[in-house]
Amino acid sequence: MSKATDFPIVYVKNLPYNTSTESLYQLFGEHGAINQIRVSNQEHTGDCFIVYQNLASATKVVKELNGINFNGRYIVLSLYSVDKSKLAEEDYVIRREELERLKEKYQIS
Template identity: 45%
Template sequence: MSTSSRKLQSEINRILFVKNLSYNVTSEELYDLFGKFGSIRQIRLGNAQNTRGTAFVVYDDIQDAKMACDKLSGFNFQNRYLVVLYHQPDKVAQTTSQGQGATNTEHKSMADIASTPRRQI
């Protein structure tokens, strides 16, 4: 396969943003589901009032993240249809400047995940 045919769209990255999760979902259940597509570096489950039902899933490999996004977007998990998107820091920064969305601190922490050492649970 040539290098040009392996290029991915610019929004594709290793960090997935998952919405429409059950408020009762555990990180272990998300590891079980998303781990079927590859090695996971980290999962951050939203627990604040405005982030419940969401999570960030960070893969070690971008191809694994792409496959998970392709296969799990719209997947029925715990009687809810998942919305799986690629994390887009530029859009987070844009909504932050308009007074909505994540704070700059949250934006930086997600951008720094790629350099976070891998943890075992």
């Protein structure tokens, strides 16, 4: 089971459909430095991901803003949990490719 404690990503649900990115930066930026806000390209999803620069800010915003009324809707926040097993597989593939490149460079079979 993966832990969200390694990634400062907050998943926000139940946003009003007409929420602007600027209003999200205004609300969530008060609680820490934001790297990016990811909103779905599809209309009417009502959710987004907010990537903070550190875990402390992400944890703080979840505790302070979960359940508040934002433009007429009660938003739900949680720390996003990343599936580390997929990260491990990707890391293995990258390391294997790097090893093959080094073997070729130094002519090792």
